[in-house]
Amino acid sequence: RSGAALTAQSPYVLSLSTVSKVGRRYINQDVRITRTGKPILTVSGGRSSLGGYTATVFGATGFLGRYIVNRLARSGCTVVVPYREEMTKRHLKVAGDLGRVIFIEMDLRNTPSIEESVRHSDIVYNLIGRDYPTKNFSLQDVHVEGTERIVEAVAKYDIDRYVHVSSYNAHPEHPAEFFRTKGLGERVAREIYPETTIVRPAPMFGFEDRLLNRLANAANVITSNHLQEVIRPVHVIDVASGLENMLHDDTTTAQTFELYGPTEYSMRELNEIVEKETLKKRRHINLPEKIARPLFKYLNKALWWPVRSEPEVEREFYNQVVDENAKTFRDLEIEPVELNTLTYQYLKGYRSEAYYDLPPMTEKERREEKKYLHVLD
Numbered sequence: 001r002s003g004a005a006l007t008a009q010s011p012y013v014l015s016l017s018t019v020s021k022v023g024r025r026y027i028n029q030d031v032r033i034t035r036t037g038k039p040i041l042t043v044s045g046g047r048s049s050l051g052g053y054t055a056t057v058f059g060a061t062g063f064l065g066r067y068i069v070n071r072l073a074r075s076g077c078t079v080v081v082p083y084r085e086e087m088t089k090r091h092l093k094v095a096g097d098l099g100r101v102i103f104i105e106m107d108l109r110n111t112p113s114i115e116e117s118v119r120h121s122d123i124v125y126n127l128i129g130r131d132y133p134t135k136n137f138s139l140q141d142v143h144v145e146g147t148e149r150i151v152e153a154v155a156k157y158d159i160d161r162y163v164h165v166s167s168y169n170a171h172p173e174h175p176a177e178f179f180r181t182k183g184l185g186e187r188v189a190r191e192i193y194p195e196t197t198i199v200r201p202a203p204m205f206g207f208e209d210r211l212l213n214r215l216a217n218a219a220n221v222i223t224s225n226h227l228q229e230v231i232r233p234v235h236v237i238d239v240a241s242g243l244e245n246m247l248h249d250d251t252t253t254a255q256t257f258e259l260y261g262p263t264e265y266s267m268r269e270l271n272e273i274v275e276k277e278t279l280k281k282r283r284h285i286n287l288p289e290k291i292a293r294p295l296f297k298y299l300n301k302a303l304w305w306p307v308r309s310e311p312e313v314e315r316e317f318y319n320q321v322v323d324e325n326a327k328t329f330r331d332l333e334i335e336p337v338e339l340n341t342l343t344y345q346y347l348k349g350y351r352s353e354a355y356y357d358l359p360p361m362t363e364k365e366r367r368e369e370k371k372y373l374h375v376l377d
């Protein structure tokens with residue numbers, strides 16, 4: 001419906017006419033209606049756009065979180081960011097205009113803090129997840145019980161939309177603990193709030209990923225499955241765009257989406273791409289599962305920084321299986337990008353300083369004939 005017709009008595013009409021008087025005719029106003037009939041006024045105007053929606057993003061401090069918060073806040077939505085640690089959320093403040101990004105301290109076991117985070121929102125995204133158990137939270141605590149508390153709050157406050165980010169291969173009976181708890185989380189979400197939109201991303205790559213960076217960072221690549229695992233890596237920005245589209249498209253309600261990249265890669269192929277881009281050759285060590293699992297279980301408890309964990313070793317033995325019944329990027333009108341078109345951009349920082357693309361900057365450097373190897377790409 002057209003914004004002008006709907007807002008005949010709206011106070012915003014005044015402000016729009018004032019705006020057009022000063023000549024900013026490019027400002028575009030529209031009214032959207034949410035699933036439950038709530039009118040949402042949107043005004044496009046650069047960084048000061050009004051997105052109209054209020055969205056809560058649980059897990060916004062993580063890798064995917066920053067991209068979805070950025071997209072929502074820059075389109076003028078009010079984004080509520082529940083956080084646990086002051087320092088982990090600072091970068092999100094500047095994603096939108098002043099007052100667009102709101103922080104609320106939250107604990108996954110503290111129901112009032114969860115309710116406080118969701119009660120004013122039109123949509124709730126749940127991105128909370130962990131690859132490894134920590135001393136306070138098992139995978140079951142994070143993926144199942146945490147989800148349950150969040151979805152109960154969503155149902156209690158009758159929030160319009162709930163988007164649950166799960167994982168590829170998620171299934172309640174999967175032999176691997178990570179995929180199993182993710183599957184159980186999906187089931188709990190659908191039981192409490194049947195309109196839940198489930199999103200299962202494939203392993204994601206991007207600047208802060210744990211896929212290419214982990215391979216590139218390693219002095220020796222340590223695996224247990226001879227790098228045989230087959231996955232369909234997806235660009236994190238494509239997944240974030242998909243999540244943003246879901247806000248504007250109510251037909252995605254109660255649907256399951258599997259978001260994966262266009263090409264299948266084995267970990268060996270990915271490792272070769274990483275070696276080619278970083279111009280480094282590393283040793284590959286294959287630790288048998290029987291040794292790797294107890295070893296990483298122990299290390300993960302003894303060390304206080306994230307190291308490889310037992311569930312991650314377990315996950316190596318399962319290829320990504322695509323659910324043919326689930327919807328994909330095509331249904332969101334997004335064309336996912338190819339991994340190999342972006343690996344140079346993401347991995348060039350790992351190249352040795354011996355390789356640089358610029359000619360000598362000073363006369364002194366030129367005289368000293370500082371090594372100028374070749375221009376890359």
Ligand code: NDP
Binds near residue numbers: 166
């Ligand atoms: P990250 O690990 O980067 O971020 C996880 C987020 O969850 C962080 O904001 C973290 O908060 C929060 N979190 C974890 N445990 C708790 C807890 N006990 N209480 C409160 N908050 C918690 O994940 P990604 O951004 O990479 O992934 C987003 C989602 O997608 C996750 O659910 C993940 O399992 C899933 N996924 C990711 C894939 C990938 O390749 N990255 C592949 C498949 C699925 P804090 O910063 O405070 O720790």
